[in-house]
Amino acid sequence: MLSLRTARLFVASADAGTLTAAAKRLHVSQPAATKSLAQLEADLGGALFERAGRKLVLTRMGEALLPRARALLQQAEDLKSEAERWRSGEDGVLSVGAGPSVTYRLLPEAVARFYRAGRTVQLTIRAGAANALLDQVRRGALDLVAADMGEAEHDPALRVHALPEEGVAALVRPGHPALASAPPERFPLATATPPDRLARQPLPWGGERPGLVCDDYTVLALACAASDHILAAPHSVMDRLMAEHGLVPLPDAPSGLRLRPALIYRANAPQSTARDHLFDCFEAAARRA
Template identity: 80%
Template sequence: MLSLRTARLFLVAADAGTLTSAAERLHVSQPAASKALAQLETDLGGALFDRAGRKLILTALGEALLPRARSLIQQAADLKAEAERWRAGEDGVLSLGAGPSVTYRLLPEAVARFYRAGRTVQLTVRAGAAGMLVDQVRRGALDLVAADMGDAVLDPDLVVHPLPEESVTALVRPDHPALKGEAYDRFPLATATPPERLSRQPLPWGRPRPGLVCDDYTVLALACSASDHILAAPRSVVDRLTAEHGLVQLTASSPDLVVRPALIYRANAPHSAARQLLFECFEAVARQA
């Protein structure tokens, strides 16, 4: 009979690649795991894995059922989380992911508004690259992400609410050679945009492939204030970077280069009044920025 336990065994075995590793991760004996998997395959009417020595390889049936099993485990986790929220009167934990420019621009005031509204939810914030954060919201590890939307807008399992776009400009240290007329492509680029995404929208400053990639603009600014790197940054963070780190603008921003921040959460995520309030706080701050 299919159960959450056997569905989890199926998932872990698929991810681990061997039954021995799956048993270790689930803290059960290898014979018990083997027996449970064999019973599951009998109940489902077909083999989920081909065996190549110790290695497990998904069959066509296994490939077809794996997304269903993942969804089942996620729904069980959502059910538990929603029950905990009800028991706690929403005074639980809300997990937010914030992209680099959002951390600088929108996050402080949005969080302030959230708590001024009287919420007592424990808010945990994970800053990082947008792609990583979106992957985590897909897996249910984050409740809400405020970051560049990237390709998330194409995912039907995600709700993507766009925020106002921002143009991108370039900053350098005050005595940078580029300010004296030297060609931009002589100098390395510093950016929060991963190289694979930057290749789709190349910047007109610095070398085509970035020399420094970091999801923290403070780190990028410190590096650029002590080197010949050219820092590409959205307009919203420029004033703060120039004031705090003495950087100067290299050229005017390009209207063709933009970041597209958005609020993102799973379409089938359980309802959360706290998440909705935080969503509204971010939206309000973005409109005023």
């Protein structure tokens, strides 16, 4: 039956006008070309060419089927090109997980840089808590995670590319009692940091356990603007939280907690040009933050 090999022979014979020229063009012997063309005509149940000496002239059936053979070869080339674009990262989908602080401060600029460079990859972004995102990248559900690295640096199944560390500040609503010398530890804490992490590295303000945990700083800020919660937020997002939600910094509230954002992917993940370029975009955004 018609295959890519015999379709190429059919098209080459029609274009070249002789089987000798077609065989030379396809780098096959003339006897092999003669046998393949005869088998194709037998499989199709009719002659594709009339022979006038060495000259080949399309039959009516050949004229009808030639455009389809050309289309088949073009589809094969398109398939090959698309596969190459997928391998090189120029097409397809890149699934990215973004932790809370990354979503709020680095992600918008990184995505903008990625598409300004003319990338054709579809980015699928999943925001959430770092631990949950890391589980998904381990399972292969995500290609890349940009989040606080946590314990990922000790996991041999993952590759971790660190971004600049940053400290954590305290933000409260205007008129918060802690601004009038009330002990900060009396008030509930609002944070995107998981409670188990805070238990290992507690903050010097807010209650022993968080009163509100959420992986969205907008939600946290809105809650703190309407309550006496103290928001634990990275230094890099403070200006935006203050400008958008009217929060103010809590003076003299040092913290030893450090956020360690990183770009994380599976150790056995295939090479991806798109992923590498997105790395560069996140690093550029981090340098500007």
